[in-house]
Amino acid sequence: MNFEITDEQQQIRDEVRRFAENEIKPVAKEYDREEKTPHDLIEKGAEMGLTGAQIPIEYGGAGYDALDVAIIIEEMYAADPGVGGAILGTAFGSEAIVGFGTEEQKEKYLPPLANGEKIMGSAISEPDTGSDVSSVSTRAEKDGDEWVVNGNKMWITNGSVGDFFVVLCETDPDADGRYNGFSQIIVESDRDGFEADKITGKLGIRASDTAELIFDDVRVPEENLVGNRGMGFLQQMQFFDETRTQVAAQGVGIAKGAAERALEYAQEREQFGQPIGEFQAIQHKLSDMFTRTEAARNLTYKSAWSVDHEEEQLTQLASMAKEYASRVAVDVANETVQIHGGAGYVDDFDAERFYRDSKITQIYEGTTEIQKNIIARELLGKGF
Template sequence: MEFELTDEQRQITEEVGRFADNEIRPEAKEYDREEKAPLDLVEKGAEMGLTGAQIPIDYGGAGYDMLTVALIVEELYSADPGIAGSILGTAFGSEAIIAFGTEDQKERWLPELAAGEAICGSAISEPHAGSDVSSISTRAEKDGDEYVIDGNKMWITNGSIGDFFVVLCKTDPDAEGRYNGFSQIVVESDRDGFESDKITGKMGIRASDTAELIFDDVRVPEENLVGTEGAGFLQQMQFFDETRTQVAAQGIGIAKGANERALEYAQEREQFGRPIGDFQAIQHKLADMHTRTEAARQLTYKSAWSVENRDDQLTMLASMAKEFASRVAVDCANECVQIHGGSGYVDDFDAERFYRDAKITQIYEGTTEIQKNIIARELQGKGM
């Protein structure tokens, strides 16, 4: 087994790490408090190719493989999860266009995303359909050469700032089978009948824009259909294999950021005449935090490798990585606050923000409980 990163991957990691330290960390507290999207930092990230990290070179992106993307995610999230999510989430949803879109669709939408000149979103969840994706009620009815879309989506990343969204709709309500009759359709935010309502008061990742989307007889041309009509659910499951691997990398980044801050504080804070890092109780916490983070990292890297090689264990590995890394992120953030003591409970330090930000990794892209269901299902070879 080869564990060594390439020279290019090491260089990218170092460059992204410097960007994260110099540009993101100094601004993190302000954007969190004001709950605003860091569009100026998105622009700077675009100049580094971060907004198009996964977009193929032919369409203006960097064309990085999933492991390299995971390395980038880890570095940015260790600086601040909210801002990192805004920068890397600019092209969220483009995976469907890359995998299933026509050449015209790729040339139309991908170059703008890669350049940071447009923002995309993936619209799946609804107020009454979160984990149960097959229960969505948003419909797209064919009318001549157009689709007419009605319904609403909830918890949508980039919802109030996005230029277009890849929307999962029910196109054939009479289709047999629970997973048939769904399609993915691109909807531009300037279409008549489209509205967004920004969600505020989130516990964490406040710098990442989230909104509810409303579709009221929104008309889009049939050429906005992504892939084959009726195959949207299966397309979405492939999308989750990739995005869950990225969420696992987010968890590693959050854990890394929490670990670094806990170690730094333990070496500086003195009690009973010596640094608290000299006490075995704190040493054991730090040892556990770093060991579990490294274990999650290796699992995530294997999942990233499986994405590129379309390994038959990818679905299970992606869920295992996502479930474990998100749990490690929450646990490390919790211990970081504990090591900081009372100082970790106020925003003078980053500990409390990482604690708030970590939890979302156990919720979006499929909850912890859903990941365990998938792992068990795959182990038993039961399929969907």
């Protein structure tokens, strides 16, 4: 068993870490307070290939594999989850186009994502439908050579700044089987009937745009269908294996960033005539924080390796990694605030922001409870 990353991956880590330290850390607090998208940093990230990290080279991307991407995510989120997520999430949903799109779709939509000119999103959740993906009610009906889309999507990343979205719609309500009536359709945000309402006041990741999308008789051409009609649900399940691994990497990055800040503070803050890091209670906290972060990292990297090698246990591993790493992120961020004491409760330090940002990893791309259901289902061989 080889636990070493390659020289190329170490170079990627070093370059991304320098970018994150020099460009993201100094301004992260500002973007969080103002809840604004860091367009200037997205441009800089595009120059480094970060916005097109997982997009194939032939379409202008960096062509990184899943483990490369996990390493990039970890370093970006260790600097700041909100800004890091905003930069890396500009192509969120592009996996559907890469995996199932036509050659024309790939050539049209992927290059401008890779060079930072466009932003996209994946529209799945609805006001009344979150974990139960098979109950989405947004409809797309065929009218001649067009699809007519009606419905609402909720909690959509890049919702108010995105140029186009891959939208999960019900296209065949009478199809046999619970999962066979859904399709994914690309909808551009400049089409008549499309509206985005930015969501503000979020607990965390405030630099990452989130919005409600409204589709009122939005017409798109037939060729905007992604893959085969009626296969949207199954496409999403494959999409989740990859994105849940990425959320696990987010959790690792948050835990890493929080733990490093806790260690630094413990070495600087003095009480009773000595640094608080000299007290056994603090030492035990730090020991647990770094040990659990390392465990989460190894599980996440194994899941990423499984994505790259199409390993049979991928679905189980992705849910394990996502569930565990997100739990570690929340717990480590919590202990970071505790080590900071009163200073951790105000935004003079990063501790409170990491605490707020950590929670979302237990919610999006499938809640903790859903991940446990999936793990148990895989263990018992029950399928969908």
